[in-house]
Amino acid sequence: MTDAPHIPVLLGEVIAALAPAPGETMVDATFGAGGYTRAILATGARVIAFDRDPDAIAAGRAAALDGLTLVHSDFSALEAALDAPVDGLTMDIGVSSMQLDQAGRGFSFQADGPLDMRMSQDGPSAADFLNTADESEIADVLYHYGEEPRSRRVARAIVAARPLTRTGELAAVVRKALGHRPHDKKDPATRTFQAIRIHVNRELDELAEGLAAAERALKPGGRLAIVTFHSLEDRLVKRFLRERSGATPGGSRHLPQAVAGRAPTFERVGKPVRAGASELARNPRARSATLRAAVRTAAPAWPAQESSVGFNTNLGPGADSKQEARA
Numbered sequence: 001m002t003d004a005p006h007i008p009v010l011l012g013e014v015i016a017a018l019a020p021a022p023g024e025t026m027v028d029a030t031f032g033a034g035g036y037t038r039a040i041l042a043t044g045a046r047v048i049a050f051d052r053d054p055d056a057i058a059a060g061r062a063a064a065l066d067g068l069t070l071v072h073s074d075f076s077a078l079e080a081a082l083d084a085p086v087d088g089l090t091m092d093i094g095v096s097s098m099q100l101d102q103a104g105r106g107f108s109f110q111a112d113g114p115l116d117m118r119m120s121q122d123g124p125s126a127a128d129f130l131n132t133a134d135e136s137e138i139a140d141v142l143y144h145y146g147e148e149p150r151s152r153r154v155a156r157a158i159v160a161a162r163p164l165t166r167t168g169e170l171a172a173v174v175r176k177a178l179g180h181r182p183h184d185k186k187d188p189a190t191r192t193f194q195a196i197r198i199h200v201n202r203e204l205d206e207l208a209e210g211l212a213a214a215e216r217a218l219k220p221g222g223r224l225a226i227v228t229f230h231s232l233e234d235r236l237v238k239r240f241l242r243e244r245s246g247a248t249p250g251g252s253r254h255l256p257q258a259v260a261g262r263a264p265t266f267e268r269v270g271k272p273v274r275a276g277a278s279e280l281a282r283n284p285r286a287r288s289a290t291l292r293a294a295v296r297t298a299a300p301a302w303p304a305q306e307s308s309v310g311f312n313t314n315l316g317p318g319a320d321s322k323q324e325a326r327a
Helices: 011-018 037-039 055-063 076-080 098-101 126-132 136-148 151-163 165-176 189-201 203-216 231-244 278-281 284-288 319-324
Strands: 025-030 046-051 066-074 084-090 218-228 265-273 292-298
Touching: 011 037, 011 076, 011 084, 011 218, 025 037, 025 265, 037 046, 037 084, 046 055, 046 076, 076 203, 084 203, 084 319, 126 136, 126 189, 136 189, 151 165, 151 203, 165 189, 189 203, 203 218, 203 231, 218 231, 231 265, 231 292
Parallel strands: 025 046, 025 084, 046 066, 084 218
Antiparallel strands: 218 292, 265 292
């Protein structure tokens, strides 16, 4: 880790939402390159930082930052590492710039590398999934996690091209299946890579579990700041904070009200924040970032079974029969 290997997104806004003070304990649930952690430590607060990526943990330990405790763990399991409720907690959801920029990690098609995509560097890789799953499962993952409207066409092409071992191979298969033109504004492989990465790392399940863990970990008056980078993440966070702040609209015959009678555990703070023009000029990756903030109330955390928040797509063969029309 260098002093500034990557530019933290919405750094000033995240620190303002957390409002760390000397002597307080803050959690950085997604340590990454340590940008948020460094800024929090500069205020005199203590930081307990989590990351599932062993490279991020190793770099953080090498930096030997005063006031920092590093935990090699998924952030959904953060409660087990905390001795007491904390004053603030931040999450920067999704893949990090460090991971994207290393071709050997296989997260991006910008440079050819092994078809890996594992944040924790263990368990089944993207290649394992694509080379063993049936066509229907691959199509469902692409449709639900990548919002790919022609998911079945792409899935058929992937199965026909197996075995796949390199990011360049996968990108070429997707481009051929969807008809890529060099001048297209967005590479058609983008949605497929996002979907596979989310599936391999259980990112949305991890986020839902992490939000519930944050609710239990924060003390009354504790501050929560969450940065998301695409609509699936932001939708889940928005739904969680709306429900937990008591702002869930009444049910209907199409969407019955799942939770009633529970005291709000959060008070939402301000409107969603996005990067301004000056930040976008410095860091184009901030263009899709959204910050949502809230403050913990004194109400007890909700039991997990009473929450309607989660990402249950019921993935599996035939999960979305409407895709047949999109083939």
